[in-house]
Structures are given as structure tokens and as C-alpha cells.
Amino acid sequence: MKKLLKGGRVIDPVNGIDGEYDVLIDGDRIARVGRNLPVDGVTVVEMPRGFVICPGFIDMHVHLREPGQEHKETVATGTASAVAGGFTAVACMPNTVPVNDNANVTSYILAKAAAANLARVYPIGAVSRGSKGELLADIAELRQAGCVAITDDGHPVATALLLRRALEYAGMFDMPVIEHCEDPTLKGDGVAHEGFHAAALGLRGIPGACEALGAERGILMAELTGSSFHVAHMSARASLRAVRKGKEAGIRVTCEVAPHHFTLTDEALSTPIPYDTNTKMNPPLRELADRDAMIQGIVDGTVDVIATDHAPHHYDEKNVEFDRAPFGIVGLETAVPLTFDRLVHTGLIPLSKMIQLLSVNPARVLRIAGGSLAEGALADITILAPDMPVRIAAAVLQSKSKNTPFDGWELRGGVAATIVGGRTVYLNPGAPVARGL
């Protein structure tokens, strides 16, 4: 069955396309992108004015929590959240219970993803068994089962030596090692960015240098091994500096920034709700100079990817003393509006750059399909409504958890529809998408 998306603005940076085109979908593939494509024998879907058709967004840093923490999220609810946020694919972190350090867990996740049949799910395996930082996990078997990268996320890889070995070993499959960059001794029992606001609230601090030291270590190991190293959820300006220098030196390093780190600062710890546990994440919300550095890194291209670090936690877990609350917020359904509102509509980056950050580059970093509307490519498509007003409402998020600091925020720009393998898996009831999708 063929479907023709007609009259939208198609942006496909990889193929140099930006303009009004028709997109012909045949089954699960893109058949053609062109002007005035024949309409005989196809379902024609007229795109409302101003809507943008682009390769599907990929969130390469998501915690789906299954197996083991299904009270926070499941593969089904997490992928429902993903497609509602415009993501056609997610890569899920291995810090489940048990840890995704063997092919059985990977297969379990993939079976759940197939049953949910919403977004594509790319599991990320553990670097070490149980993510304990001692022995390497069965990396080749993880890869064979479907893992696209390895990480001990939640924690840094325990030692420089183990990180070196992981990079060397994963290098034979050209698999990137994704690192939660952090020096555990500098983090200590810190709960917030070390700065004025943490000092005023009496919260134990985590300095930016704590992350940068982990980034520097990883970049050195990437240079030593020649393998690919990816800095997860970067937040500190010193880490950005390290990545920039590493790239200039030709080291294979990439990095991602989460929307909350280019939107909020540590001032959110005290305003509007003091000690709101939805402002607690690791790495923490940093000071203004760090936040602005993340934006600068996105603008100048040092930052490769926007990834959400979607970290669902149950209401009960967050409704406690600030220092006892778990780190993390949900991000899948707020990422696109925040990126539009804070980066695109402010004139900082063009829409095509947003698509690179959310689609083209994560596909490249993970060496997975996607990020392109080329003929024969998977018909994974995100349809954007750049001027649609969006009001974030935590209560109606598709995610099982509602832990977001953006509840009630009014933003401009959102997702109209999400198409995975030619199938419409999400239609925004608030966006006037034409019938037939």
C-alpha cells in the first residue's frame, strides 16, 4: 500500500533537501521524494501549511526500566512516550534489574519492543558484568543479540584500565562506548551543582570538574585505543572544552546534551518551587555559564546529539527529602518543544540543524539505520508543527512516570505525527494533521 505525503516542507539534511516536496511511502520504505509525484493508486495525505516532514528522531539515551523496574516505566509505556515525543527510535540504557549485560536480557527487551510495536528499540549493553566495573560483559554476544553500543551508565566505567579494554574490545565491532562521565570521589554524596544555589539551600555540591575529569579520561583512552568514545548527557563547560580539543586533535569523540541542560540552570533548585525533586538529576542542572556553553556547543557543532536521558521515577520515589530522591527526569515528550522554543525559534539554530541533532547524528553515532529520507530508506518519519503552541502537562504524559520540571510550561513548536516503518504510530490530537495518515 502506497501513501503520498503532499505539500509539506521536507527537510532531509543528509540528501541536501529542504523545500516543498512530496514523499511517497511504499510499505515500510521511502519510495520517492520529489515534486508533483503521481497520485494515481495512492492514498494522498495533504500536509497542512507549515508542517515539516523529516527523518524520524532518535533518542540515544533513554531508560526504559524494563526488566525490573516496571513501576517506573515499561518498554510499552516508554515507547508510547517516545512516539508521542516524535521519536521513531530509542536506545535504551542497560541499568535495568537485572543489568543488560547478556544476550538474554537484550532479547527480552527486544521481544517487549516487538510486542509494543511502536518506536524501534536499540538496546545498549553493559560494559561490565552487572555494571560492577570488574569483568567485561559478553560484548560480542550482546552485539549479536542486537546491542548497538555499550555503557555502564548510571555510573562511570570503574577504572581507566577497564575503559581502555572496553574501547579496544568494542572497537573490533566499531561499537561506541558511551560514558557517564564522572569522578566518583569528586561527586561524593553530592546532590546538586556546586555553586551559589546549592550553597544557599544547603545542598551538597557536585562540581563541573567532576564530569570533565571523566570526559578527559575517556578522550585520552579514545586516543590511546583509536576507538569511538561518546560523552553522555554533557553538562559542564569544562567537558565541552575537552570534547572540542579532542575533536580538533582528530580523536574519535562525540557527545550529547539533554534539553534540560540547555534550558535550565541551578536556579531552578530554588525557583519556582524550592527543593523540587524534579530539578534533581545527574549530572545536575549547572550554572548559567555552563548552560550557555552547552548552547554554544550546539550552535558551533561541537555537540553532536540532543538526547533526553529520559529517566522515569515513580511519584513516591520523588516525593521525599531532596537528598533522598533519585536523580533524573522524564524527557521524551518535552524534548522537541524545548528544542524548538529554546534553540530554533530563538534563532540560535536553523530547523535543519535541529534535525541533524535529533536524527542524523544519533543514527551516525550508533551506526544504525535512520536519519535519511533517501529512496529505499526505512519510512521512519517525524512530522513537525513548528508554530503549534504546546502546553506541557505532566499528568497526561504517555510515560508511566510524570517527573518533569516543565509541567505547565508553554512552548512553541511540537510534534504533529510520528511514522515508524510507514505506519502512523502517533497523531497529535492537538495538531490538524490531514486525514489518511
Add this chain to the structure above:
Amino acid sequence: MSAPATAITALRSRHLLGIAGMTPEEITLVLDTATAMKEIGSRTVKKVPALRGKTVVNLFFEPSTRTRTSFEIAEKRLSADTLNVAIGTSSVVKGETLVDTALNIEAMQPDMIVLRHSSSGTCHLLSRICKSAIINAGDGTHEHPTQALLDAFTIRERKPTLAGLKVAIVGDLLHSRVLRSNILLLTTMGADVWVCGPPTLIPADIRRFGVTATSRIDEAVEGADVVMMLRIQLERMEGAYFPSLREYFNVFGMTEARLRLAKPDVLIMHPGPMNRGVEIASEVADGPYSVILDQVANGVAVRMAVLYLLAGGADHEETT
């Protein structure tokens, strides 16, 4: 600038979560009210009916002798019905969350909860879920507002005004809730606040609080009208904040020799409990400039004032 003596008669907030947000007028109101309360303590019958029919729960998740006793005496002198809940006897040890504990106490309809907790921000948390007035009796390393108020009251008994005084606060600045409340109160009232301690124990960006920070104790003490010493917790050595208690005392301990740099009528203060020979020499603690026990005495009057004002002050009395 001295606080103008405008005639406000009530606090704007239902709670006392911290000094943060209090105006000079509100601070002055508490201190003036405490003056009247202090007189009650000198009577033969030390009791007034101001809080008759009010229930106050002292909810203490951290051991405390001075503060809890002081609150309890204050409540009793105002004729409130008081109840002490300490962590050892509460259901927290059974794994109940703070929120559930608070909601259960709240269900019994107390009028006020005096909260002491080891986590910063717990008073804010309770103020969002409880109808009772929350009084902060020390939350983590955040604030200890009644301590700062009683310190100010003690200074005001001996100095004409807080404005313009040089106040040096010396010790573990990083972990001190007393420090934060005192900085907020003293800067609000126009004092010249100096803070001093080893760089390892000075919080980030402390200058943004409007204070002068130094690690040179002589500089901090020189010409000071008031010197407040903060407790050094013995376990801080393990965090490598300083090498030894002996060295700490040598570099930062308050001795008679150092005190000579201060004004001749300097006041020596300490929120307690003291480590003699660590942050303060016994000769100084027991010496003529020390007002440490006056602080304790004034604590009752200041807490009576806070309880009285949060219960509605004169308005409440008229209705009972």
C-alpha cells in the same frame, strides 16, 4: 542602615521556614516581641495563656537537647499543648516516608509542627503538604532561623543596633545551617558580616551572600564587634577538610590573644554544642566577653515570640 520601627504587627508567612524572605521589619517584630516574652521568664508564675488550646508537635528527626528543650519550655510558658515525637520512637524506623509521617501527624490536627531534620529542604516539603504552621528548628545544612533570631536578640541586648556592626563568623561554614541563617539575618539588618574558615569549608560563591570571606582569622577578628564561633564536627577530618584538630585550633581556634584584635567590648558567641580546645579556648568560652549562656537563655524568649506571632499574635488572644 537601621531597621525602621514601622508598626507591623504580624508576619506575612504562616510558616517560619527560614530567615530567607524575612524583611527587616519582620525581624524587628520578632525581636521586639521576644523582649516582652523574656519578662515572662522572670516572673514567679512563668506562664501566660497566649497559646491556650493550641497543639504544637515537636517533630525531631535528629538528636537535639538544646533546641528541643528550648522549644518545649517556650510552648509550655505560652500554655500550648505540646507533644514530642523523636525519631527513635516514631514509625520512621519502620520505613515510613517523611511525607506519610507528617500526614499522619497532620491528621490529628495540630496547629504547629516544629521540625528538625537532617535533610535540607524538609521544612519546605512539609509546608507544601501540611495545613499546620511549620517552624524550622534546623533542616540539614540549610537554615536554623530561631538560632539566628536568638543570636540577634542577644547582640541587640548589648549593642544599640545591628546595623554597622562588624560580625565575624568563624568555623565550618560549609556544613552550618546556623551560618546561613545568620548571614541572611545580619546582612538584612545592615551588619558588616565576615566569614572565616579553611578554604575547604567555605561554600561555593559565598560572596554572593554579601559577606566578606577570608581564611585569615586575624583579618576577620580585627575590629569585630561580635565573634561567632561555629562548631567543628570531629568527623570532618575524615573528609580531609583539615589535617588535625590540633592544627585546626592553631590556625582557626579562638584564643585570648586573637581576641585582643577585636573591639574592647567584643561579644563571643557560640550556638553550641562547643568543642573546647578545638574551635574555642576554654578561657574565651568562660571569659568576660562570652555571652554563650545568654544565647541559650534568650532562645526561650525568641521561640516564644515566634510561636506567638505564628499563632496569630494579639488577634488570636482576643478570640480565646
